[in-house]
Amino acid sequence: MFMNFVSAHQVSPADAMTLIDRAEAFKNGTPVPEHGPVYAANLFFENSTRTHTSFEMAERKLGLTVIPFDPAHSSVSKGETLSDTIKTLAAIGVNIAVMRHPADAYYEPLLAASPTLAIVNAGDGAGQHPSQMMLDLMTIHEEFGSFAGLNVGIVGDLSHSRVAHSDAEMLTKLGANVFFSGPEKYFSPEYKQFGPFLPLAELVKKVDVLNVLRVQLERFNSGETAEFSRADYHAKYGITDALAATMKPRAIIMHPAPVNRDVELASDLVEAPQSRIFMQMHNGVYMRMAMLEAVMQARQFGAVPASQAATVRR
Amino acid sequence: MFMNFVSAHQVSPADAMTLIDRAEAFKNGTPVPEHGPVYAANLFFENSTRTHTSFEMAERKLGLTVIPFDPAHSSVSKGETLSDTIKTLAAIGVNIAVMRHPADAYYEPLLAASPTLAIVNAGDGAGQHPSQMMLDLMTIHEEFGSFAGLNVGIVGDLSHSRVAHSDAEMLTKLGANVFFSGPEKYFSPEYKQFGPFLPLAELVKKVDVLNVLRVQLERFNSGETAEFSRADYHAKYGITDALAATMKPRAIIMHPAPVNRDVELASDLVEAPQSRIFMQMHNGVYMRMAMLEAVMQARQFGAVPASQAATVRR
Amino acid sequence: MFMNFVSAHQVSPADAMTLIDRAEAFKNGTPVPEHGPVYAANLFFENSTRTHTSFEMAERKLGLTVIPFDPAHSSVSKGETLSDTIKTLAAIGVNIAVMRHPADAYYEPLLAASPTLAIVNAGDGAGQHPSQMMLDLMTIHEEFGSFAGLNVGIVGDLSHSRVAHSDAEMLTKLGANVFFSGPEKYFSPEYKQFGPFLPLAELVKKVDVLNVLRVQLERFNSGETAEFSRADYHAKYGITDALAATMKPRAIIMHPAPVNRDVELASDLVEAPQSRIFMQMHNGVYMRMAMLEAVMQARQFGAVPASQAATVRR
Incomplete structure (x- = not known):
């Protein structure tokens, strides 16, 4: 369903209702299901207190491990393309990249760049949010x-x-x-x-x-x-x-x-x-939990066989 | 007692001795009591290796979840007021904001901005530390x-x-x-x-x-x-x-x-x-643990009924 | 053996094979041994997506606690020497500093600066990597x-x-x-x-x-x-x-x-x-796990008596 979450185009009315229900459940205290380690990175090429902090909070509430990434101190400043940055993060083991970028539909060429890494769009230029x-x-x-x-x-x-x-x-x-x-x-x-x-x-x-x-x-x-x-x-x-x-x-x-x-x-x-x-803003944390969870489920991130779950390190 | 921790004015001699005792206990290896998830953010509007790193360490030793916040990449650069930033962090679920800021008594207008978020002053202009x-x-x-x-x-x-x-x-x-x-x-x-x-x-x-x-x-x-x-x-x-x-x-x-x-x-x-x-510097970590714990206790952050504690995610 | 890991000079052929074996074991899913809390900081005075992110991932997979450190926002900008920064981090309780710096052999004067903190060299000027x-x-x-x-x-x-x-x-x-x-x-x-x-x-x-x-x-x-x-x-x-x-x-x-x-x-x-x-890039994460583990073992970081292990907070 949500192999990536990038645009309103991909969300059906039924999807929207499912996500709203799940976000409301999180808001009401539904515990997060146990899962194996999942690694997220937040790539904000534009400033944002709210969206960035809200995703950071949602990731931690979901039990994800967040790998810090600062665009200003990255190899993007050495001329690396966004596509090579994404391939790098995928090779290192990052599962989900939450991204904001000033270019419209920046994510289009990235969806093919790594089949193992999910893109969650936190805002693209004058495109979607x-x-x-x-x-x-x-x-x-x-x-x-x-x-x-x-x-x-x-x-x-x-x-x-x-x-x-x-x-x-x-x-x-x-x-x-x-x-x-x-x-x-x-x-x-x-x-x-x-x-x-x-x-x-x-x-x-x-x-x-x-x-x-x-x-x-x-x-x-x-x-x-x-x-x-x-x-x-x-x-x-x-x-x-x-x-x-x-x-x-x-x-x-x-x-x-x-x-x-x-x-x-x-x-x-x-x-x-x-x-x-x-x-x-308050609802945003729970909704982002629901969105990230939808991506994790679509890609089976964190789905660990019960026999191995005990040895998995968070 | 310490709903916020902002100034020497609010610390009685008895308070000081209680905090010193607690910090010395942490230094001697007293385990941190179990508690539910508590979210901290460190807002350093002035540079500091020691104070910032020391709070980061103290927070982790206390078992807090730290939400990263970089003032240089925040909406403060879009002209957002400090008060609106604090209200935003509170809405997102941050419990404790550790702040350093060049303005004297920057915290005064913030204490009213959010009744659910505690301010710990890590240095204000020519004011207090x-x-x-x-x-x-x-x-x-x-x-x-x-x-x-x-x-x-x-x-x-x-x-x-x-x-x-x-x-x-x-x-x-x-x-x-x-x-x-x-x-x-x-x-x-x-x-x-x-x-x-x-x-x-x-x-x-x-x-x-x-x-x-x-x-x-x-x-x-x-x-x-x-x-x-x-x-x-x-x-x-x-x-x-x-x-x-x-x-x-x-x-x-x-x-x-x-x-x-x-x-x-x-x-x-x-x-x-x-x-x-x-x-x-070494003592600073244990003292900041004692100070943060005092704020958590005053506000009952992390106080989870035993019946729910097992389902709470750190 | 590896009290610090700074140069090819210190690595014997037998060391290299031991590290390669261990990294391959991590790659094949060998669980990380349980250990007490160990604190790492990554000090990147030059930009790098790959090396920095790879160490961040390796640290988390090893179960280390990572204390954020941004050179641009540190007291280095107030003229503090690298040696005093390292002493500060050691006093605060950081165990391992992973460092990249533009000066050749920047690490030489630091090895004596703190006997309790290990340096892992992530690249020095035109020296070693x-x-x-x-x-x-x-x-x-x-x-x-x-x-x-x-x-x-x-x-x-x-x-x-x-x-x-x-x-x-x-x-x-x-x-x-x-x-x-x-x-x-x-x-x-x-x-x-x-x-x-x-x-x-x-x-x-x-x-x-x-x-x-x-x-x-x-x-x-x-x-x-x-x-x-x-x-x-x-x-x-x-x-x-x-x-x-x-x-x-x-x-x-x-x-x-x-x-x-x-x-x-x-x-x-x-x-x-x-x-x-x-x-x-993919192998780099597992190799850095092996290198960090070698340093932890040489210095007995995280080695907690079994009797105390239960009360240790990660």
């Missing part, structure tokens, strides 16, 4: 119990947003209605298949889930790339306290974080009762 | 058995020294007499409440413990901040072999390290019989 | 069963090659015939004691093992240090497909990696049937 997608689904499912007919708004810096790509695709598959808003020039054609662009005030009133995206910092920086001031963005495209007051009573606010406070979201809304932002 | 203080106390206690009436000299770059602040405060509470020396302009008013400034030659003869501070490198660097040459500092304010020869027979030399050899301290004194510098 | 040497021997032994009379060619950027130094010395001790080729100006006098320089075409036909060295990148970079274009090097000194076709039927290709594909070696030869390059 399947673990964020799955934890978003889990958080929505916890709240509403189902996806069919749910109205989900995805708002903000849609341009090059891997979260928006993955979430919109999967929510649509699951029967939710997806709507977009934010600066209209960021509503690129690939989103049209998933749902319409709405004026922000209209969207906010309509949705059950308001998923607000982080605005890339370079859009505010002085210099050539600056497009907005922070205050301007907040006034025109941000979720202000006034706007949030028009949300449906049971509607929730989500955000992949880190939040630019008072830019895409009023600062006090981050900790407001309708916010699920820290719950998303 | 409670784990260095506690290992210094342990080393003195091992040598002399008590603090009352002991003469302790703190010598050198007093300006902005968190070690001097923490040590002077706590030693005074414990009944020791504290004296200061070094470049007199560094003897800032906050030290006067703890003890007088003495000429170096007089102090060296008088004390049982000679605690020598590291001189900040920028004081020697060429350019605007240069105040001394290394040789000048050594001749005027350093502990030379000749000065050390005037110490009391049982007096000891301490230093928080790393030592600028032949600047604040003659190089051969680092390994001399009266030096306790490497013993301080 | 004993773990690469041992895994190369293991790979050759697996293929041919013995070394006596075997023809081994070492080809390429011989200048300052620690792999060439270590391999040539040890292979000669074991009775193999060593031949060199590549740009002749890199054939420095120290190699003459081990074997002659041959024209590349002659060497390739003659050898059972063709060990190709990585060309240092700065030799191609534009600017003052440039000596070759990549294509030029490949045509004159590289192993092309045409050259490889002249190898003996059972001869193998080795390379310490990372490979500059189509420079010292035609890209398709990296994965060719006669290549053992990924097998070298």
Whole structure:
């Protein structure tokens, strides 16, 4: 099933529900099944507190052995290709590489590079972010119990947003209605298949889930790339306290974080009762456990005959 | 008691003795009590071999699970606040954050940020350095058995020294007499409440413990901040072999390290019989175990009902 | 025997065979003997994916506790000497320091610095690379069963090659015939004691093992240090497909990696049937386990009386 976990494309609605169930079980304290030693490495070629730390935690809770890998101090700095790095890790005995990389679909050439090593995509360029997608689904499912007919708004810096790509695709598959808003020039054609662009005030009133995206910092920086001031963005495209007051009573606010406070979201809304932002982070650990376990099962990593299990060293 | 461990202010004389006893027990091989999984992260926003490595060792000896965190590769570089980073780690399930940060009292706003995460201060700007203080106390206690009436000299770059602040405060509470020396302009008013400034030659003869501070490198660097040459500092304010020869027979030399050899301290004194510098480092591991354990106990981290303990994964 | 493991000089032919046997046993699944806690730190002052990751894996498979150490964030950046860093790690309780450093024989002054800490050399400047040497021997032994009379060619950027130094010395001790080729100006006098320089075409036909060295990148970079274009090097000194076709039927290709594909070696030869390059990486983990275990045994690290073993925490 999940020989690798790289994209929303490979996740069926049934898969999604199985993973959500398993993640909720872990959250409720289901013990991790015993298994032989499995070795994971986390290759983060882009910075991330949340995703990286969350995977580190999930790996330890699953009983994996984590082999440290720092891209900045690796042979990649000697010009080694990503494919040769993956072959090296496989030869050394690493079973699972969790990777984030700025290149779109960086994983495509790697899937063939090593048949013995699984790739779990922790974000590729402007492509996919399947673990964020799955934890978003889990958080929505916890709240509403189902996806069919749910109205989900995805708002903000849609341009090059891997979260928006993955979430919109999967929510649509699951029967939710997806709507977009934010600066209209960021509503690129690939989103049209998933749902319409709405004026922000209209969207906010309509949705059950308001998923607000982080605005890339370079859009505010002085210099050539600056497009907005922070205050301007907040006034025109941000979720202000006034706007949030028009949300449906049971509607929730989500955000992949880190939040630019008072830019895409009023600062006090981050900790407001309708916010699920820290719950998303909390759920992320359990969902990543479920995803990693799915890969381990598909590849039979850690599957040790009972007769040998006693001599296996963790 | 120690919901967080951030400052000498919070440590009573009785607390100090309890921690010293516990650290000495660990040093003597007392086994660590069994406990459920507890997750620690070390957030070092300033470099340190000794303190960082010592905490890493203490955590492992205590059976904690350490989640790696590199500030340089974190979302702090995307402008995330320290408070949001702490909330994120708490949401992910980190129980204890050991932190060093260049801002004075950086921890104050964080104590409220997450009620479920403990902060252990590994040094804040020119503020406090409670784990260095506690290992210094342990080393003195091992040598002399008590603090009352002991003469302790703190010598050198007093300006902005968190070690001097923490040590002077706590030693005074414990009944020791504290004296200061070094470049007199560094003897800032906050030290006067703890003890007088003495000429170096007089102090060296008088004390049982000679605690020598590291001189900040920028004081020697060429350019605007240069105040001394290394040789000048050594001749005027350093502990030379000749000065050390005037110490009391049982007096000891301490230093928080790393030592600028032949600047604040003659190089051969680092390994001399009266030096306790490497013993301080050795004791530091056991003291940090005692401090971390105190925090775990105050918050009941790892306290698992016996009925569930068997299914808990380390 | 191996109180430290730093150089080919210290390895007798009998030692080499003992280590190869042990590494092959680990490869075949021999369980690691139970032992008390042993603490290792990896100090890589030069980048390396393979060697660093391989030691990390070997340490975990041996059941060692690994204390993270990042030279870039250490007190070395405050001007601390390597010797004081080693004394610090020893005082904190680290048992084994695996080190790579750009200075030739950096380890000489450290061997005396701490009698309680073992140094395992993971590569020193243009000196030695004993773990690469041992895994190369293991790979050759697996293929041919013995070394006596075997023809081994070492080809390429011989200048300052620690792999060439270590391999040539040890292979000669074991009775193999060593031949060199590549740009002749890199054939420095120290190699003459081990074997002659041959024209590349002659060497390739003659050898059972063709060990190709990585060309240092700065030799191609534009600017003052440039000596070759990549294509030029490949045509004159590289192993092309045409050259490889002249190898003996059972001869193998080795390379310490990372490979500059189509420079010292035609890209398709990296994965060719006669290549053992990924097998070298695979064997490296087991060989490093054997080397670390030899050091642990020589120093009785982890040797816990049976009566205490039950209370020891890993």
